[in-house]
Amino acid sequence: MLWYKAWRESRSRFCLAVAVVTVYCLTVLVRARTAFPPPEAPHLPYSAFVWGELYAPFRAVAFSFIALMLGLGGLQRERGAGTAPFTLALPVGRGQLVATRVLVGLAELIGVTLIPIVMVPALSPILAHQTYPASQSVLYGALFLSWGIVWFAGGVLWSVLFRGEFTAATAAVLTPFAYMAVYGVSRGDQRYPVANPFSMMSGGLDRSVGGRMLLTEPLPWNVMLVLAIVAAALVAGTWRITARQSF
Amino acid sequence: MHDDAWVIETESLTKRYGALEAVRQLDLRVSAGRITGFLGRNGAGKSTTIKMLLGISHPTSGTGRLLGHPIDDARQCREARRHVAYVAEDKQTYAYMSVGQMIAFTRSFYDDWCMDVEARLLKQYDLPVARKVKALSKGMRTKLALLLALARRPKLLILDEPSEGLDPVSIEELLQSLVAAAAEGSAVFFSSHQISEVERIADHVCMLDRGRLVLDASLDAIRRDFRRLEVGFAHEPPHVDWPATDVGSVRSTGRLVSILAKRNVDAMIERAYGAGAVSVESSAVSLREVFLDQAAERT
Numbered sequence: 001m002l003w004y005k006a007w008r009e010s011r012s013r014f015c016l017a018v019a020v021v022t023v024y025c026l027t028v029l030v031r032a033r034t035a036f037p038p039p040e041a042p043h044l045p046y047s048a049f050v051w052g053e054l055y056a057p058f059r060a061v062a063f064s065f066i067a068l069m070l071g072l073g074g075l076q077r078e079r080g081a082g083t084a085p086f087t088l089a090l091p092v093g094r095g096q097l098v099a100t101r102v103l104v105g106l107a108e109l110i111g112v113t114l115i116p117i118v119m120v121p122a123l124s125p126i127l128a129h130q131t132y133p134a135s136q137s138v139l140y141g142a143l144f145l146s147w148g149i150v151w152f153a154g155g156v157l158w159s160v161l162f163r164g165e166f167t168a169a170t171a172a173v174l175t176p177f178a179y180m181a182v183y184g185v186s187r188g189d190q191r192y193p194v195a196n197p198f199s200m201m202s203g204g205l206d207r208s209v210g211g212r213m214l215l216t217e218p219l220p221w222n223v224m225l226v227l228a229i230v231a232a233a234l235v236a237g238t239w240r241i242t243a244r245q246s247f
Numbered sequence: 248m249h250d251d252a253w254v255i256e257t258e259s260l261t262k263r264y265g266a267l268e269a270v271r272q273l274d275l276r277v278s279a280g281r282i283t284g285f286l287g288r289n290g291a292g293k294s295t296t297i298k299m300l301l302g303i304s305h306p307t308s309g310t311g312r313l314l315g316h317p318i319d320d321a322r323q324c325r326e327a328r329r330h331v332a333y334v335a336e337d338k339q340t341y342a343y344m345s346v347g348q349m350i351a352f353t354r355s356f357y358d359d360w361c362m363d364v365e366a367r368l369l370k371q372y373d374l375p376v377a378r379k380v381k382a383l384s385k386g387m388r389t390k391l392a393l394l395l396a397l398a399r400r401p402k403l404l405i406l407d408e409p410s411e412g413l414d415p416v417s418i419e420e421l422l423q424s425l426v427a428a429a430a431e432g433s434a435v436f437f438s439s440h441q442i443s444e445v446e447r448i449a450d451h452v453c454m455l456d457r458g459r460l461v462l463d464a465s466l467d468a469i470r471r472d473f474r475r476l477e478v479g480f481a482h483e484p485p486h487v488d489w490p491a492t493d494v495g496s497v498r499s500t501g502r503l504v505s506i507l508a509k510r511n512v513d514a515m516i517e518r519a520y521g522a523g524a525v526s527v528e529s530s531a532v533s534l535r536e537v538f539l540d541q542a543a544e545r546t
């Protein structure tokens with residue numbers, strides 16, 4: 001039943017994310033019927049149009065916010081609502097509470113990621129009278145998810161560090177900006193190009209916009225593994241902090 | 248008493264919030280098979296103590312055992328919570344669930360859930376199963392929290408200000424439910440600042456003031472042993488070293504000394520006359536007087 005609780009507490013954020021992403025994808029596909037190809041680039045491939053509308057770095061930033069928001073909630077939020085004593089008096093461990101919330105949130109994040117993966121290849125022929133390869137959707141979805149889980153884990157961590165729900169949400173919104181500020185100051189683009197989340201989520205192709213924007217190289221599994229470890233470390237930190245907190 | 252008979256034991260249990268010491272060196276023992284009232288003013292440290300016992304809050308120092316399980320061991324504390332029912336001070340449950348969902352959710356965690364008791368309390372409390380918790384009145388929320396605790400046969404029932412927000416009829420039903428739970432074998436430990444409730448149903452009283460345990464006695468012992476001694480002197484009262492273990496408080500007003508004696512009243516009367524008292528009047532004290540006396544002593 002902890003699953004049910006975690007779902008009920010996060011479902012409004014999840015449903016909002018699903019609605020936003022679904023409506024956005026539909027808008028892009030419907031708009032493609034009239035606005036593709038754009039007059040200023042009559043030879044633009046449809047795959048590049050889709051990339052620009054869905055997988056470009058700016059879109060990756062928006063997805064990062066969604067991932068961060070899905071990580072919020074938990075015991076600190078319950079403390080504000082006055083339900084933390086009830087939850088903590090149940091015969092379950094705090095680790096179990098954190099794990100359940102993380103797994104439900106991850107499932108929701110994957111669900112949100114699946115929307116463009118499914119919608120774009122399936123609806124492009126119907127709405128845009130174009131075709132888009134499903135394999136490309138899957139690959140871009142995997143790249144989005146690789147950093148998405150890190151942002152999500154960051155949101156989970158903020159949710160236990162800040163008591164106020166709005167404080168945690170504000171911290172979540174500021175996180176990508178703060179990260180990119182540090183990344184820019186430390187000349188990350190030159191020294192650690194793979195550490196640029198939005199470039200990686202976009203396939204590292206943002207400098208060749210005129211191309212087909214199709215991923216031809218294998219996914220960077222090593223980097224994705226490192227990101228998964230970073231996300232796991234953030235969740236482990238969350239668990240340790242939660243175990244020590246008094247409510 | 249054998250160690251197994253204690254459902255709650257603490258040793259030098261302390262909780263600090265910065266400079267504030269909410270609970271100080273608390274040595275508390277609550278025995279099985281009894282109703283123990285945990286009295287104290289607002290902010291005395293009752294809720295903090297209960298939260299530490301349940302693992303909701305961590306002690307700054309000291310130790311404790313809940314049903315024999317150490318409270319500083321998360322796994323052991325979780326095991327203890329399987330057999331403990333708890334009603335928190337503000338009785339908040341999940342606002343987004345309906346009453347029925349809340350009951351089903353809670354039921355799923357406990358093997359000792361009694362469907363017949365659940366049905367009886369649902370009817371008795373007149374709780375609307377389909378209504379969302381957020382739409383319940385404070386009294387209804389309290390009744391739901393009580394149902395979630397009482398629809399089991401826990402070894403220990405811990406309630407933090409259970410009657411807060413209830414009307415007189417509901418308070419009466421609550422007190423009867425607690426007596427019934429105790430009769431069925433549950434130890435009941437409830438905090439309150441409603442002395443009349445404690446006096447009505449408790450067998451034993453623990454009183455906390457500013458984080459310190461200032462009274463730990465059975466109600467029978469309080470009724471039998473505690474006395475108010477009004478000692479009159481012809482002149483300015485002399486300094487008398489009253490035995491600290493026998494005296495709750497001593498207050499002088501003019502030529503009159505008022506003493507709350509906890510035991511050995513006859514010996515104290517003798518001592519008073521020995522010190523030059525011209526009159527000593529002894530009267531029984533109520534729990535209310537003891538409570539107010541302890542509170543006034545430390546103000």
